[in-house]
Amino acid sequence: MTRIAIAALGWLLGASSLSADQPVPKWNEVDSWIYQLTGYPQGKLDRIAKADSDLVVVDLSRDGGADYFTRSEISAVQQSGKIVLAYFEIGAIEKYRPEWKDVPEDLMAGPVDGWPKEQYVRYWDERWWPVVKGRVDQAIRAGFDGAYLDMITTYEEIPGTGIALEERANRMVSLIARISRHAKMQAPDFKIVPQNCPELYSWSPWSGIPNKTYLRSIDGIGIESVFFLAHDKPATAPWCREVRDNALTIRRRGKLVLGVDYARKASNISESYRRQRKLGFVPYVSVVALDRIFSEPQSAERSPSEDGSR
Numbered sequence: 572m573t574r575i576a577i578a579a580l581g582w583l584l585g586a587s588s589l590s591a592d593q594p595v596p597k598w599n600e601v602d603s604w605i606y607q608l609t610g611y612p613q614g615k616l617d618r619i620a621k622a623d624s625d626l627v628v629v630d631l632s633r634d635g636g637a638d639y640f641t642r643s644e645i646s647a648v649q650q651s652g653k654i655v656l657a658y659f660e661i662g663a664i665e666k667y668r669p670e671w672k673d674v675p676e677d678l679m680a681g682p683v684d685g686w687p688k689e690q691y692v693r694y695w696d697e698r699w700w701p702v703v704k705g706r707v708d709q710a711i712r713a714g715f716d717g718a719y720l721d722m723i724t725t726y727e728e729i730p731g732t733g734i735a736l737e738e739r740a741n742r743m744v745s746l747i748a749r750i751s752r753h754a755k756m757q758a759p760d761f762k763i764v765p766q767n768c769p770e771l772y773s774w775s776p777w778s779g780i781p782n783k784t785y786l787r788s789i790d791g792i793g794i795e796s797v798f799f800l801a802h803d804k805p806a807t808a809p810w811c812r813e814v815r816d817n818a819l820t821i822r823r824r825g826k827l828v829l830g831v832d833y834a835r836k837a838s839n840i841s842e843s844y845r846r847q848r849k850l851g852f853v854p855y856v857s858v859v860a861l862d863r864i865f866s867e868p869q870s871a872e873r874s875p876s877e878d879g880s881r
Contacts, residue, residue, distance in 0.1 A: 593652030601625045610862030620651040628719045631657045637669040642714040656717045657710035662725025691729045695742040717762025737775045751788035766793035769817035791827030801833035801859045828852040
């Protein structure tokens, strides 16, 4: 039964504003998503709750600071038939976050390129774990269904560590695995979705040998700029193709792949949805600010994925 049919049935039976929750899709049946990190009207999630989507990614807090979304607010979105993931970084710290003042200066490793108010952190240092743990615990307290982890790219980009790339990759995998263990001990169904760096599915970026620790630790992966970099620039560089290939490998291993492209042109938006779906990814197109909701264009023709699932 569709959500529209459920709503109609509730009205016919005299239900008060659909007292019964709308059904939430199973994880492996997610077919659409919304990614919004700022610009919530009046600091509320009402517009997201009303949007047509199976899954949403929102910030842990309404203002990027300590004004965290509450359990009742997250529950209201879930009751609209959506899985809700909490966004936060695990490889960097933004100056406006409440933990900023508590992060030792020597734990920071320089500004993130293009984001002067954000610093890379030495994510393997034990002093960083309380920050990450605190964010996971906050997401669980608020009733989120999982966590969407950003700045995995720190393992590649962090300057001046004197640590080999492969070792930095292994340390990032270890952090993701630790997050997963900690979260699932409290909430077994809590989902772990890192953003970018699908090459971590192998023990090293070059071996191609499956990294079982990484694959066991994640429930899906988010990929930026699948076919379009910000904004409307075709993602045709060799590294872009490599990212798609690695994400597709993770998809074939039964993990959900959430893809987001950054485009404004209608033709590119439609192309992104079509090509992502063909790979079996769950597509979304937005702008870099991630400050508003966009809908899938009706012109985006759906074609079966290569494994025939859609």
